Amino acid sequence: MMSFSESVTLLLLVVVSISATLNGYESIDYATAVNLTADYCYARSYEEVSSIVKECKYIVLVDFEVPAGKTLELDLQKNAVLLFEGTIKFAVAHWDGPFIHITGKNIQVIGGTNHLIHGQGELYWDGHGGSGGVTKPQRVFSVNVQGGTFKNINIKNCPMFCVSIIGNDLTFSGFNIDNNDGFKNGLGRNTDGMGFSHSNNIVIENSKIVNQDDCVNVICSSNAVIRNVHCWGSHGLTISSGLSTSDRNNDVQNITYEDCSIGGSLGGIHFKTHPAGGHGTVDQVTYRNIEIKDVTRHGIEIQQDYPNNDGHPSNNIKISNLNLINVTGTVKGKTTRGVRISCGSGSCTNWNWSGVKITGAHKKDDCNFHPNGYSC
Ligand SMILES: *[C@@H]1O[C@H](CO)[C@@H](O)[C@H](O)[C@H]1NC(C)=O
Ligand SMILES: *[C@@H]1O[C@H](CO)[C@@H](O)[C@H](O)[C@H]1NC(C)=O
Ligand SMILES: *[C@@H]1O[C@H](CO)[C@@H](O)[C@H](O)[C@H]1NC(C)=O
Ligand SMILES: *[C@@H]1O[C@H](CO)[C@@H](O)[C@H](O)[C@H]1NC(C)=O
Numbered sequence: 001m002m003s004f005s006e007s008v009t010l011l012l013l014v015v016v017s018i019s020a021t022l023n024g025y026e027s028i029d030y031a032t033a034v035n036l037t038a039d040y041c042y043a044r045s046y047e048e049v050s051s052i053v054k055e056c057k058y059i060v061l062v063d064f065e066v067p068a069g070k071t072l073e074l075d076l077q078k079n080a081v082l083l084f085e086g087t088i089k090f091a092v093a094h095w096d097g098p099f100i101h102i103t104g105k106n107i108q109v110i111g112g113t114n115h116l117i118h119g120q121g122e123l124y125w126d127g128h129g130g131s132g133g134v135t136k137p138q139r140v141f142s143v144n145v146q147g148g149t150f151k152n153i154n155i156k157n158c159p160m161f162c163v164s165i166i167g168n169d170l171t172f173s174g175f176n177i178d179n180n181d182g183f184k185n186g187l188g189r190n191t192d193g194m195g196f197s198h199s200n201n202i203v204i205e206n207s208k209i210v211n212q213d214d215c216v217n218v219i220c221s222s223n224a225v226i227r228n229v230h231c232w233g234s235h236g237l238t239i240s241s242g243l244s245t246s247d248r249n250n251d252v253q254n255i256t257y258e259d260c261s262i263g264g265s266l267g268g269i270h271f272k273t274h275p276a277g278g279h280g281t282v283d284q285v286t287y288r289n290i291e292i293k294d295v296t297r298h299g300i301e302i303q304q305d306y307p308n309n310d311g312h313p314s315n316n317i318k319i320s321n322l323n324l325i326n327v328t329g330t331v332k333g334k335t336t337r338g339v340r341i342s343c344g345s346g347s348c349t350n351w352n353w354s355g356v357k358i359t360g361a362h363k364k365d366d367c368n369f370h371p372n373g374y375s376c
Contacts, residue, residue: 030110030152033081034060040083046070053077062086068093076104084115084153090137092123097137097159106147111154111174117141121157121188122181129189129213130160139164149173157181158191162211165196175207183233188212193234196221198249204229214238214270215262220280222253231262236270236301239285241317242277250280250317256288263293268329268358270298271322272306275314275344282319292329292358299331299358300324304344313368315344319351322371326355334362339376341367 028036041056043049045064049072052059057077063086066072072090076082082102090099099119102109119140126133136159143150145167152174155162162177175194182188193209196202197219204226209215215231217238218224231237237257241250262268269287273280292299302322304313331338338358341348351371367376 028108028110030083030112033083033108033110034112036081046072049074057081059083060085061088063088065089065091066099067091069095071098072100074100074102074104076102076107078105080104080107082107082109083112084110084117085112086114087116087118089118089120092120093137094135095137096135098139098142099137100140101142101144103144104148105145107145108148109150109153111152115154117153117155119156119158119162121159121179121191124159125182125187125189127185127187127189129191136160143167143170145170150175154178158211160190161192161195163194164192165194165202166198167196167202168200170199170201171203171205173203173205173207175204175209177207177209177211179211179233182212192217193231195219196224199224203227209234215265216257218252218255219243220249220251221255222251224254225256225258226260227256227258229260231260232264234262234265236265236267237262237287237290238270238272239282240272240274241280241282242274242306245278247278247280250278252280252282252285254284256286257290258286258288260289261291261293262295265295266297267301268292268295268298269300269324269327271302271319273304273314273317273319274306275304275308275312275316277316280317282317282322284321286323286325287327288323288325290324290327290329292327292331295329295331295336296333297331297336298340299329299336299338299361300327300356301340302348303340303342304347305342311342313342313344315347317344318347318349319343320349322348322351324353324356324371324374327353328355328357330360331358332360336361337363337366339365339367339374341369341371341376343369
């Protein structure tokens, strides 16, 4: 055991190092975090959470069920450290959710080795996702945070979206999102893995996502890196734009996916821009070292006719400087294509692709725009 003065010293050191480097502090791991201070407040039931969150900066949530129709609201203090232990479950209710909503500034959220955030999606899934059937809580883990790290979080069986993020200066690493059960009879749908919008300076890394919709989706955001993320099932490593009728809410700028893999999925790399939305620009997106395996529709699809897929692309969104470097893999099945590019008139410019090779397609590539370095 540490003496009291030793733990105070350690706490001071950690607090000093956190506040000394507000813009990009070193994140700590769970073992370090639990040793941080003896002053953790333990919430072992939902009822205790709101007062603990108000009073404590160091919080452990341990093994409880959140009552039906309630959000676990975690409006954390500045520089708070929040740990998850045991299983946190959410009693079934047919409402919009979210299950967990985290807000704060310069926070650290860390999962213990065997913790689990269990969405009990298996009790909602009916093959309809968000467009029919029973009402499903739309998000399991909803984040609206300025500055923070989220580390080693395990999430299972999301009724619909798993992690949805709004914020700045955030790092998510070691996420393990497991919707494997959703493949049973094709019941799990719209179980998007991780998505962020209206965000700047985001890192998602070292994570594994098994699901039945977009693996990672980037909407109206800038300066982000998604690296070493491995997806199974899923619909794609996605960029979306045109969801908003307001022009400035459609811009995507400087996003890099690198060292990622995606397999057993409907799509691999997927850009979807909505003709019905306002104007916008998607600029400086790079995919580097991406492995695509056994995709059943398009290995790479850049489409400006989403969601209708009707071959009538629109040019409301400009896509410039789209770089693909070392993107390889396979597609399989009778309706597959390696690459489909469907750009609106004049809306695609200056795309440089190198080392792009998708094999196994039954149909030829279908491109109305030709990137430099790839013959389509
Ligand atoms: C945490 O504290 C325990 C017990 O004092 C000690 O055995 C362990 O090494 C410490 N771990 C870290 C990462 O500081
Ligand atoms: C792009 O975003 C990355 C990650 O945030 C950042 O390091 C880099 O400086 C940005 N590049 C430009 C040109 O802004
Ligand atoms: C290309 O990407 C693959 C992963 O798909 C990686 O293993 C390989 O090292 C990369 N090649 C280069 C030259 O970076
Ligand atoms: C794409 O390649 C062209 C010619 O090779 C070059 O001029 C341009 O700067 C490159 N664009 C990017 C975004 O790398």
